[in-house]
Amino acid sequence: xxxxxxxxxxxxxxxxxxxxxxxxxxxxxxxxxxxxxxxxxxxxxxxxxxxxxxxxxxxxxxxxxxxxxxxxxxxxxxxxxxxxxxxxxxxxxxxxxxxxxxxxxxxxxxxxxxxxxxxxxxxxxxxxxxxxxxxxxxxxxxxxxxxxxxxxxxxxxxxxxxxxxxxxxxxxxxxxxxxxxxxxxxxxxxxxxxxxxxxxxxxxxxxxxxxxxxxxxxxxxxxxxxxxxxxxxxxxxxxxxxxxxxxxxxxxxxxxxxxxxxxxxxxxxxxxxxxxxxxxxxxxxxxxxxxxxxxxxxxxxxxxxxxxxxxxxxxxxxxxxxxxxxxxxxxxxxxxxxxxxxxxxxxxxxxxxxxxxxxxxxxxxxxxxxxxxxxxxxxxxxxxxxxxxxxxxxxxxxxxxxxxxxxxxxxxxxxxxxxxxxxxxxxxxxxxxxxxxxxxxxxxxxxxxxxxxxxxxxxxxxxxxxxxxxxxxxxxxxxxxxxxxxxxxxxxxxxxxxxxxxxxxxxxxxxxxxxxxxxxxxxxxxxxxxxxxxxxxxxxxxxxxxxxxxxxxxxxxxxxxxxxxxxxxxxxxxxxxxxxxxxxxxxxxxxxxxxxxxxxxxxxxxxxxxxxxxxxxxxxxxxxxxxxxxxxxxxxxxxxxxxxxxxxxxxxxxxxxxxxxxxxxxxxxxxxxxxxxxxxxxxxxxxxxxxxxxxxxxxxxxxxxxx
Amino acid sequence: xxxxxxxxxxxxxxxxxxxxxxxxxxxxxxxxxxxxxxxxxxxxxxxxxxxxxxxxxxxxxxxxxxxxxxxxxxxxxxxxxxxxxxxxxxxxxxxxxxxxxxxxx
Numbered sequence: 001x002x003x004x005x006x007x008x009x010x011x012x013x014x015x016x017x018x019x020x021x022x023x024x025x026x027x028x029x030x031x032x033x034x035x036x037x038x039x040x041x042x043x044x045x046x047x048x049x050x051x052x053x054x055x056x057x058x059x060x061x062x063x064x065x066x067x068x069x070x071x072x073x074x075x076x077x078x079x080x081x082x083x084x085x086x087x088x089x090x091x092x093x094x095x096x097x098x099x100x101x102x103x104x105x106x107x108x109x110x111x112x113x114x115x116x117x118x119x120x121x122x123x124x125x126x127x128x129x130x131x132x133x134x135x136x137x138x139x140x141x142x143x144x145x146x147x148x149x150x151x152x153x154x155x156x157x158x159x160x161x162x163x164x165x166x167x168x169x170x171x172x173x174x175x176x177x178x179x180x181x182x183x184x185x186x187x188x189x190x191x192x193x194x195x196x197x198x199x200x201x202x203x204x205x206x207x208x209x210x211x212x213x214x215x216x217x218x219x220x221x222x223x224x225x226x227x228x229x230x231x232x233x234x235x236x237x238x239x240x241x242x243x244x245x246x247x248x249x250x251x252x253x254x255x256x257x258x259x260x261x262x263x264x265x266x267x268x269x270x271x272x273x274x275x276x277x278x279x280x281x282x283x284x285x286x287x288x289x290x291x292x293x294x295x296x297x298x299x300x301x302x303x304x305x306x307x308x309x310x311x312x313x314x315x316x317x318x319x320x321x322x323x324x325x326x327x328x329x330x331x332x333x334x335x336x337x338x339x340x341x342x343x344x345x346x347x348x349x350x351x352x353x354x355x356x357x358x359x360x361x362x363x364x365x366x367x368x369x370x371x372x373x374x375x376x377x378x379x380x381x382x383x384x385x386x387x388x389x390x391x392x393x394x395x396x397x398x399x400x401x402x403x404x405x406x407x408x409x410x411x412x413x414x415x416x417x418x419x420x421x422x423x424x425x426x427x428x429x430x431x432x433x434x435x436x437x438x439x440x441x442x443x444x445x446x447x448x449x450x451x452x453x454x455x456x457x458x459x460x461x462x463x464x465x466x467x468x469x470x471x472x473x474x475x476x477x478x479x480x481x482x483x484x485x486x487x488x489x490x491x492x493x494x495x496x497x498x499x500x501x502x503x504x505x506x507x508x509x510x511x512x513x514x515x516x517x518x519x520x521x522x523x524x525x526x527x528x529x530x531x532x533x534x535x536x537x538x539x540x541x542x543x544x545x546x547x548x549x550x551x552x553x554x555x556x557x558x559x560x561x562x563x564x565x566x567x568x569x570x571x572x573x574x575x576x577x578x579x580x581x582x583x584x585x586x587x588x589x590x591x592x593x594x595x596x597x598x599x600x601x602x603x604x605x606x607x608x609x610x611x612x613x614x615x616x617x618x619x620x621x622x623x624x625x626x627x628x629x630x631x632x633x634x635x636x637x638x639x640x641x642x643x644x645x646x647x648x649x650x651x652x653x654x655x656x657x658x659x660x661x662x663x664x665x666x667x668x669x670x671x672x673x674x675x676x677x678x679x680x681x682x683x684x685x686x687x688x689x690x691x692x693x694x695x696x697x698x699x700x701x702x703x704x705x706x707x
Numbered sequence: 708x709x710x711x712x713x714x715x716x717x718x719x720x721x722x723x724x725x726x727x728x729x730x731x732x733x734x735x736x737x738x739x740x741x742x743x744x745x746x747x748x749x750x751x752x753x754x755x756x757x758x759x760x761x762x763x764x765x766x767x768x769x770x771x772x773x774x775x776x777x778x779x780x781x782x783x784x785x786x787x788x789x790x791x792x793x794x795x796x797x798x799x800x801x802x803x804x805x806x807x808x809x810x811x812x
Binding site: 082085144146180183246252258262 | 729730731762763764766767770774793794796797798799800
């Protein structure tokens with residue numbers, strides 16, 4: 001088919017132009033040229049600035065002809081460009097008026113908010129040329145990746161086991177043994193490991209373009225450079241970070257990331273992206289011009305009536321998420337990741353901000369969240385909210401959800417940690433957390449899959465550090481240990497930090513297994529922090545956001561040293577998969593009892609059917625009942641009993657009675673030294689004593705009742 | 708540098724790649740490869756010892772060869788330098804290509 005709109009009609013200097021299409025925004029390859037389109041409500045005029053890759057000075061500045069403008073969108077096609085080797089930006093002209101919120105400055109070259117690829121910072125940590133007027137440069141991306149028959153996996157939420165990972169930290173340490181450390185390609189090399197562990201979903205900390213040099217400074221303690229390592233500060237929402245790609249210097253990060261997603265999918269592993277729509281890297285009034293500030297400040301940022309930047313993110317500015325245009329941008333962005341990158345879901349950082357109005361006030365029915373919940377393209381995507389922000393809005397349990405949003409359950413983390421370290425009186429709270437927190441997430445409306453259960457995540461201690469330190473040790477961050485949370489609910493098992501004391505180390509390993517057992521046997525969706533499975537430590541730093549070194553990089557040497565721990569993780573993850581009664585019920589299944597009369601979940605103490613929920617209790621047992629279909633096709637009743645003794649003394653737990661023929665077998669006992677700490681799923685050991693099980697001090701036992 | 712990429716057409720077709728295969732030169736290779744459509748080519752052997760650099764556009768030309776010439780056509784790339792094989796593997800565009808040091812036949 002011959003298109004009649006593929007020939008230039010106008011000329012500017014040596015450039016052939018034609019009127020462009022306003023949608024899609026950004027830079028799109030069209031026959032013979034590139035369609036450029038950018039929105040600005042308040043700009044008066046716009047120029048396209050073109051560079052040859054890496055050149056300091058542009059080779060062309062082409063004004064968008066006013067006759068090409070449609071509404072508030074500047075658009076044009078420029079023909080005959082070497083699309084692999086150019087970089088582009090915009091210059092916007094308009095008013096500068098602080099009170100009115102306009103920051104137009106026609107000297108600044110601005111990054112296209114819709115840039116699908118970004119060049120200029122291709123190598124991680126390479127000191128930028130600070131005098132370069134245009135640091136982050138839009139590039140043209142190919143969107144023709146050959147996916148074969150790949151598509152998002154659409155695993156049921158109830159089956160998900162999430163593994164939170166930092167792309168660079170996962171493989172940067174030399175012990176990782178990969179060819180391209182710290183990159184997307186390196187994660188592919190580790191896919192066999194991830195499969196072996198058994199998780200089926202990888203949640204990646206920010207992978208879009210961000211500035212690792214933001215707030216960079218030298219640590220007064222270590223004299224090393226501190227970087228914005230975690231990346232919670234967006235430069236380009238639509239572009240994968242070039243410096244995370246082994247092919248970043250060749251500009252192939254888009255292909256490389258897509259290849260990663262394709263490979264993960266092929267291995268049955270979903271991909272969830274951590275997205276940060278609450279603020280940008282442009283900071284507050286003193287921050288740089290990168291993109292939004294110069295393109296249309298008033299549209300993109302929440303501003304006070306005097307024109308200052310609201311700071312609900314704690315990072316200088318707040319994205320104006322419920323402005324209709326910004327809302328569309330967020331939607332376009334997520335649709336792009338879902339449709340073009342086949343991403344399976346998103347976790348929204350500081351999501352409470354997404355529910356704030358343009359003037360900062362919390363909204364009852366935030367249009368953005370509703371839009372995302374009902375969007376057709378995102379219809380099968382997981383949507384997970386970190387349901388709080390830095391401005392005092394704490395919405396765990398109350399995040400507007402329309403039945404689609406899940407939340408990071410901060411209460412799960414806190415209650416389990418307190419119980420784990422032996423605080424008294426938490427049995428009642430823990431019983432709620434283990435059953436999917438129905439006190440927070442109504443079973444009929446939100447369902448227990450709304451609860452993302454976790455004990456550790458990137459924020460705070462690693463699991464090994466949770467049981468090795470009473471307090472945080474963030475001196476290396478250079479803020480006098482004032483940064484990072486104080487309410488860690490951690491316990492060092494008798495000594496602060498690393499020790500050679502065998503007893504303490506055994507207890508720490510046991511506590512880790514205790515925590516994991518409870519997490520993996522909980523209703524809701526479990527999430528673990530990458531590295532916890534082999535006892536990775538950050539040496540007590542609970543806020544390693546700026547540490548680009550051994551503190552935050554996973555030490556794979558620990559995998560050999562702590563192989564027993566890895567084995568425990570692997571076995572218990574497998575166990576969860578083999579026992580559907582541990583997972584949240586199917587939708588619309590509100591049965592409370594199995595057809596044999598046993599309740600689906602019941603609570604016990606040292607006496608069966610009699611849990612101690614008093615204020616001095618330190619122990620609890622859970623019995624989960626359901627059905628299980630074996631590999632031979634036969635179905636039998638399934639009984640999983642977990643006794644949790646967080647007291648410092650051994651206790652006998654009276655075992656609930658089982659139906660005729662069924663007997664108790666032990667699957668795991670954290671008090672037993674490896675390899676007797678855990679048996680394979682299906683290989684549980686028949687107990688001689690069917691009426692009582694002795695659970696050691698600070699230990700968890702998991703029993704299975706079967707024929 | 709020879710003018711033509713394809714040096715031998717047949718069931719086994721041999722192609723010489725040298726210098727840079729980027730957005731400027733890739734379309735030329737693409738045109739030559741198009742002439743193979745419908746020619747019952749069983750195998751294409753790309754000789755890449757002198758290939759210094761392959762870009763996104765160059766890689767896509769190779770992928771085009773695979774897609775247009777059929778699932779039964781095998782693609783081999785012989786003697787490519789590390790920089791080239793690295794880029795192919797890292798970007799994930801290698802699962803339809805046999806990368807080898809040398810080729811008999």
